[in-house]
Amino acid sequence: MPERIIVPFGPQHPVLPEPIHLDLVLEDEKVVEAIPSIGYIHRGLERLVQKREYTEYVYVAERICGICSFIHALCYSQGVEHIMKVEVPDRARYLRTIWSECSRIHSHLLWLGLFADGMGFENLFMRSWQLRESVLDVLEDTTGGRVIQGTCKVGGVRRDIGQEKLDEMHRTLDPFEQQCRDLGDVFLNDDTVKYRLKGLGVITKDEAYDLGAAGPTARGSGVAMDHRETGYAAYGDLGFKPVVETTGDCYARCAVRVKEVYASIDLIRRAIEEMPEGPIDVKVKGTPDGEYFSRAEQPRGEVIHYLKGDGSKHLARARIRTPTLANIPPLVKMLPGIQLADVPVVVLSIDPCIGCMER
Amino acid sequence: MTVNEEQTTTGIALEDLLREVEALHAGGYRLVQIGCTDLDGSYELNYSFDKGYQFRNLRLTVGPETEVPSISGIYWGAFVYENEMHDSFGIPVKGINIDFKGTFIRTDEKYPFSVTRRGGDRCQNA
Numbered sequence: 477m478p479e480r481i482i483v484p485f486g487p488q489h490p491v492l493p494e495p496i497h498l499d500l501v502l503e504d505e506k507v508v509e510a511i512p513s514i515g516y517i518h519r520g521l522e523r524l525v526q527k528r529e530y531t532e533y534v535y536v537a538e539r540i541c542g543i544c545s546f547i548h549a550l551c552y553s554q555g556v557e558h559i560m561k562v563e564v565p566d567r568a569r570y571l572r573t574i575w576s577e578c579s580r581i582h583s584h585l586l587w588l589g590l591f592a593d594g595m596g597f598e599n600l601f602m603r604s605w606q607l608r609e610s611v612l613d614v615l616e617d618t619t620g621g622r623v624i625q626g627t628c629k630v631g632g633v634r635r636d637i638g639q640e641k642l643d644e645m646h647r648t649l650d651p652f653e654q655q656c657r658d659l660g661d662v663f664l665n666d667d668t669v670k671y672r673l674k675g676l677g678v679i680t681k682d683e684a685y686d687l688g689a690a691g692p693t694a695r696g697s698g699v700a701m702d703h704r705e706t707g708y709a710a711y712g713d714l715g716f717k718p719v720v721e722t723t724g725d726c727y728a729r730c731a732v733r734v735k736e737v738y739a740s741i742d743l744i745r746r747a748i749e750e751m752p753e754g755p756i757d758v759k760v761k762g763t764p765d766g767e768y769f770s771r772a773e774q775p776r777g778e779v780i781h782y783l784k785g786d787g788s789k790h791l792a793r794a795r796i797r798t799p800t801l802a803n804i805p806p807l808v809k810m811l812p813g814i815q816l817a818d819v820p821v822v823v824l825s826i827d828p829c830i831g832c833m834e835r
Numbered sequence: 836m837t838v839n840e841e842q843t844t845t846g847i848a849l850e851d852l853l854r855e856v857e858a859l860h861a862g863g864y865r866l867v868q869i870g871c872t873d874l875d876g877s878y879e880l881n882y883s884f885d886k887g888y889q890f891r892n893l894r895l896t897v898g899p900e901t902e903v904p905s906i907s908g909i910y911w912g913a914f915v916y917e918n919e920m921h922d923s924f925g926i927p928v929k930g931i932n933i934d935f936k937g938t939f940i941r942t943d944e945k946y947p948f949s950v951t952r953r954g955g956d957r958c959q960n961a
Contacts (some may be wrong), residue, residue, distance in 0.1 A: 511933065513935065513938060513941070515939065515940035515941035515942060516941060518940055518941070518942055520947060520948075522948075523947075686865065686910070686911070687911060687912040688865050688912045703888075706840040769842055769883065771840070780867065780868055782870055782881065784872060793872040795870040795872065795881075797867070797868035797870065801915055801916075801919075802912075802915075804912075805911060805912030805914070805915060
């Protein structure tokens with residue numbers, strides 16, 4: 477039997493934008509066990525809910541993550557709105573959907589770039605991030621912020637998008653989609669990419685479900701689960717079907733994200749076409765008294781904001797379960813059996829967002 | 836087609852936890868999260884499960900020193916939530932499949948959200 481050694485992976489590693497540590501137990505170059513540890517950037521943001529008024533905490537919620545920031549704000553806001561029985565105007569629901577899908581596209585393009593970089597495909601990395609810039613430009617144009625938008629609030633949204641801007645966005649969607657499809661074509665059909673990703677880090681459908689996997693990690697293994705199906709924001713009006721792959725390997729998780737970019741573009745297009753007229757917010761009176769598990773679909777999967785109010789202006793508790801935490805057990809199961817050189821690609825394939833996870 | 840989401844919360848006793856979780860596992864539910872809320876000197880634990888967007892929540896209340904049995908023998912991935920619960924709130928969890936013994940979340944201060952922690956809240960941003 478080969479001698480076993482432990483190789484530390486992270487918290488500082490070229491493929492890790494944020495710190496997570498894995499102790500990799502190796503036999504020669506083969507991983508036999510992986511033990512994770514986290515907590516390098518734990519911020520205790522959940523506790524701040526007791527120090528900030530419930531209307532102010534949306535700013536904190538938005539800063540849990542620098543990528544899917546808008547969806548955190550949305551999930552928090554809709555949780556408070558549910559407790560306080562606030563009906564959000566239709567136009568606000570559609571605007572929330574547009575900004576959520578812009579967040580998803582730029583998050584996936586960011587990940588595709590990092591993934592290409594992890595594979596050593598530098599040109600693909602640069603092209604992915606070049607496309608991402610155009611989405612960030614739209615977010616900056618419509619909200620004033622590239623990654624922290626500050627537009628979602630309890631009771632609706634703070635800013636509207638004028639018809640002229642909506643028309644301009646609609647016009648740019650077709651060429652943008654074509655550029656994304658050209659990029660996606662490389663990820664889905666290039667021989668080098670397929671050779672690097674197929675059959676790597678496999679997790680079966682039953683394992684993914686049983687381990688509580690979320691988002692593209694679950695859908696890449698054939699689990700057809702996407703919280704947008706429940707119809708929050710305007711997804712119920714627009715209609716939505718999850719993108720699912722079945723092979724459960726790194727290629728499948730990559731393919732899900734590529735195809736979700738196309739699906740998000742389609743959702744934005746239809747949201748613009750069906751955008752209702754009317755107000756963008758309602759006045760919220762009173763204080764939250766009750767509890768709710770608010771759920772939304774982030775780029776990395778299902779996020780949960782458990783909110784509990786006691787009738788005061790501060791919430792008594794916010795507990796946030798982010799998708800990366802749910803995807804740690806599947807990651808631990810993906811790693812045994814692979815070669816050490818493949819570990820960075822497999823770790824990246826769950827799209828780890830440590831800032832989110834540590835909150 | 837939009838799927839209607841339902842949320843139900845059931846209060847249970849500590850000794851019934853494993854039996855209830857086993858029943859949900861057998862019923863095809865996936866573990867969504869385990870969370871903890873402090874309640875004036877005790878803790879409210881929420882074990883959340885989902886099947887087809889039907890959200891089931893098991894709730895129990897325990898004292899700060901009460902040992903809680905691990906459900907990681909039923910749901911292997913529960914170790915992340917149970918270690919988090921231990922490291923953040925100081926709740927002892929017995930029988931976790933991967934027990935980090937307080938090192939899963941590396942906080943400056945031990946058990947930062949514990950109801951028995953002395954010295955008050957030192958959060959700099961508060």
